[in-house]
Amino acid sequence: MLRLLGLLIVPAAGAVAGWPSAAAMFLVFGGQWLLRWLAGGSLLDWTGQVLLLAAGWASAIGLYHRIEGLDLVMHAAVTGVVTGLVAVVVRSALRRRGRTGGPVTPAEAVRTLGPVICVLGLAAAGTALGVVWEVAEWWGHHEVTEEIGVGYDDTLGDLTADLVGAVTAAVVAVASVHSVRQGAR
Template structure:
C-alpha cells in the first residue's frame, strides 16, 4: 500500500515538474528511476517506500528552495537518500550475485559505504555539470560538495551497519 502511494506521488510529482524547467524534470525523472529500481528488483516494501519518499522529499526541497530556507536539511537528505540508495544498490548486487552475500557487519559497512561514496561522487559531478552547462542556479561550491559527500558517506555507512546487523540476525 505505502509503496503504491509513494509510486503514485512520484508520478504526479514528475508530471508537475513540467511547470518548472528541464532541470526539475530531469531531477524528477531520476526520482522515478529511484522508485522503480527497488520495485523491479523486488526489494522489501519498507525499502521501496523509504527510498521513494526520501527521494521525492529531496527533489521537492531542491525545487522549492527548502535547502536554502531550512538549515541542515541538505545534509540530512544527502545522508538519508545516499544511505538508502547505497543500500538498494548493494541489495540488488547481492540479489543478482554481482557481489557475494555480505557475511559480516564490517563487510556490509565497507561495501555499502564504498558504493554510497561512489554514488555521492556521481551525484556531485552531475550537480557540477548541471551548474556549468545547464543552469547556474544549481547550488554548488566547495563546502556544499564536501559536506554532501561526507553526509552521504556517513549515511551509507549507517545503512551498511543496519544491513550487517540484519544479515547477522538472519544467520542466527
C-alpha cells in the same frame, strides 16, 4: 500511489522551477521504479519512495535554500536508501552465483569476508554513487543552469553526509544478515 505521485510531480516540478527540476523529478520517478523492481513492497521500497519524493520536491520548491541543514539530512537519508539498494543487488548476485556453482548466502559472505569488510564495501559503493551525483551537480551547474548550487563547502558537506548515510545503511544491512545468521544457529 507513491509512484503515480512521482509521475505527476514531474510536470509540476517543471511548471514550478523549470525543465532542470522536471528532469531531476524524472530521475526520482526512475528511482521509485528501481526500488519497486529491486525491493518491491519492503520497508526499503516504501521509505525510499517517500525520501526520493521529498528530496526532489524540496529541490523544486527551493526548500534547501530556506532550511539550513536540510540538504545534508536528505543527502544522508537518500544515500542510505541507495546503499540499501546496493546491498539488495549484492545479495541477489550472491544468490545467483557461488564458488562451486551453487548460491552463496549473504550470511556465508559475511562470515567469509567479515562484517567490517562487508560494511566497508557497501559504504564505499554508496559513497561512490554520491560522488557521481556531485559530479552531475557540478556539470549541471556549469552546463545547464547556475541555479544548481555547487561550491567547495556544499560539495564537501554533501559528500560527508553521503558517507554518514552509506555507513549507517551498510551497518544495518550487514547487521541484519548477521542477526539472521545468529537466529539460524
